Amino acid sequence: xxxxTDLLIRVASYYYxxxxxxxDIAKVLDLSRPTVAKMLKExxxxxxxxxTIEKRFSKSNELNRKQDHxxxxxxxxxVLITESGSTDDETKARIGDLCARFVEDRLDKIETLGxxxxxxxxxxxDAAGYFNCPHLSIVPMIGGVGLxxxxxxxxxxxxxxxxxxxAKSSFFYAPAIAENIEIKQALYNSQxxxxxxxxxxxxxxxxxxxxxxxxxxxxxxxGYISELxxxxxxxxxxxxxxxxxxxxxxxxxxxxxxxxxxxxxSINDIKNIKDIVVIASxxxxxxxxxxxxxxxxxxxxxxDEEIANHL
Numbered sequence: 004x005x006x007x008t009d010l011l012i013r014v015a016s017y018y019y020x021x022x023x024x025x026x027d028i029a030k031v032l033d034l035s036r037p038t039v040a041k042m043l044k045e046x047x048x049x050x051x052x053x054x055t056i057e058k059r060f061s062k063s064n065e066l067n068r069k070q071d072h073x074x075x076x077x078x079x080x081x082v083l084i085t086e087s088g089s090t091d092d093e094t095k096a097r098i099g100d101l102c103a104r105f106v107e108d109r110l111d112k113i114e115t116l117g118x119x120x121x122x123x124x125x126x127x128x129d130a131a132g133y134f135n136c137p138h139l140s141i142v143p144m145i146g147g148v149g150l151x152x153x154x155x156x157x158x159x160x161x162x163x164x165x166x167x168x169x170a171k172s173s174f175f176y177a178p179a180i181a182e183n184i185e186i187k188q189a190l191y192n193s194q195x196x197x198x199x200x201x202x203x204x205x206x207x208x209x210x211x212x213x214x215x216x217x218x219x220x221x222x223x224x225x226g227y228i229s230e231l232x233x234x235x236x237x238x239x240x241x242x243x244x245x246x247x248x249x250x251x252x253x254x255x256x257x258x259x260x261x262x263x264x265x266x267x268x269s270i271n272d273i274k275n276i277k278d279i280v281v282i283a284s285x286x287x288x289x290x291x292x293x294x295x296x297x298x299x300x301x302x303x304x305x306x307d308e309e310i311a312n313h314l
Contacts, residue, residue, distance in 0.1 A: 008051070014039055015046040069311050073304070077296050077314070080278075081105070081303035084311045087284070094284045094307050099126025101305050102210060102282050109208065110136050110168065117144045117206035118164065119246055119267075120157045120179060123282050124212050128160045131167045139170035144203040144211070145246050145267035146179035175199050177266045187264055196266070203268050208278045213295060214244045216261075218287040232261045243291030245270055245281075245300075252290065254298035270300070278302050289313045 014032070017023040018039075023031075025039045032039075046052045070082040083105060085097040106116070106127075116139060118124055147158030154160075158174055165172030177196055181187035190196050203209075216236045241249045241257050247265035249257045256270055273279060279300060283292055284307040292310055295301060306314075 008049075011042055011046045011049065011051050014042045015052045018043055019052060066308070066311075069308075073311060073314050077301075077304075079301060079304055081280075082311075083303075083305045085305075085307055087307045087309045091285060095123050095126040096130065098123060098282050098284050098305055098307060099128075099130040102127040102280065103130040103132065105280065105303065105305065106208070106210065107132060107134065110134055110139065113207040114138055115140045115142055115202070115206040115208075116164075116170075117142045117203050117209035117211075117276070118157060118160055119144050119209075119211045120147070120160065121155055121212040121214065123284060124157075124160055124210065125155055127210060127282065128164050128167075131164055134168045136168045136170045139168055140202075141165045141168070141170055141172040142199070142202045142206050143173060143175040144206075144209060144273075145175070145265070146177040146181075147175040173199055173202060175267075179265060179267070180261065181264045181266055184264060187266055190266060200268060204272050204276065206276060208280065209273065209276050210280045210282065211245060211273070213281055213283045213288060213291050215287045215291045216241055216244050216249060232259065235259050236261070243288075243294050245295065246273065250294060250298075252294050254294045254296075254300075270298075274300060280305060282306070283310060285309065 010032075014028055017028045017031070018025065025036050025043070028034070029036045029039045043052070047054070066084045066086070070084050073079065074082040083101045085094070085101050088094040088097055118141065141161045141164050143157030143161040145157050147156045147161070156179065161172040164170070177190045181190065236249070236259060239257050239259060240251050241259065242252050243250050244262070246269070247262060247267045248270035249259055249262040250270065251257050280303040281292070281295065281301045282305045286309055289310050292304070292306065293314070
């Protein structure tokens with residue numbers, strides 16, 4: 004080993020292993036500080052020093068950069084991104100965990116928390132921790148009664164979340180989708196429904212899932228959508244839904260025979276909510292999120308990497 008190589012090793016060892024400053028190394032070896040800097044560079048170039056970045060931290064930094072970029076691009080307060088899982092359920096579980104951490108950091112700052120419905124909202128409720136928040140009220144923001152898949156309905160989710168947070172929870176005494184317009188109107192005339200609707204419009208923070216009715220497994224599994232309604236959604240260029248509103252690629256509301264029977268706040272109602280968190284995952288939601296970003300509703304966005312890459 005040459006004297007030069009030996010000196011490079013000593014300089015690199017002092018700097019990387021002993022945490023000595025370049026100035027201290029220069030004093031010990033009777034060198035100038037610029038010389039020490041050049042030798043550290045030479046040690047890297049010759050392979051004496053090899054700097055590696057742990058992959059998981061590298062991935063975290065990559066996601067952080069995407070979060071910052073999307074937040075600036077779309078003028079959002081918060082963007083949180085998780086890696087996509089090997090299955091849809093795994094990805095939703097990761098979204099739910101991110102959402103839980105986001106909300107729980109703010110529990111002492113809010114008094115009312117609104118939640119919508121669906122499988123992604125269930126993932127959030129499943130991931131929620133246990134807190135003591137007697138000051139907090141959980142408000143279901145869409146009709147919460149159904150005959151199937153009750154664990155996805157807003158009432159069940161609000162009640163479960165209320166138990167976890169030791170908080171109060173309201174009840175939405177109506178189905179998410181009425182059988183017909185007459186039944187919907189009768190329910191809307193009820194004072195108890197008007198009260199919960201008004202509470203939903205005025206929550207401090209709302210957690211809302213976004214769907215794509217063209218490909219929605221939730222609507223099908225709940226038995227809410229007929230073949231004729233599916234065709235109508237396609238013919239009317241519907242690409243997304245949020246609470247009771249279906250919308251097109253520009254984020255503009257589109258009335259359909261299905262949406263006009265839905266019970267809950269409209270897209271115009273929720274525009275005045277203080278803070279709105281939208282959560283979504285999967286390729287089918289990409290166009291739904293892109294359209295919603297055009298109408299300035301979202302304050303905080305929690306998504307998987309698949310959606311993030313397109314944004």
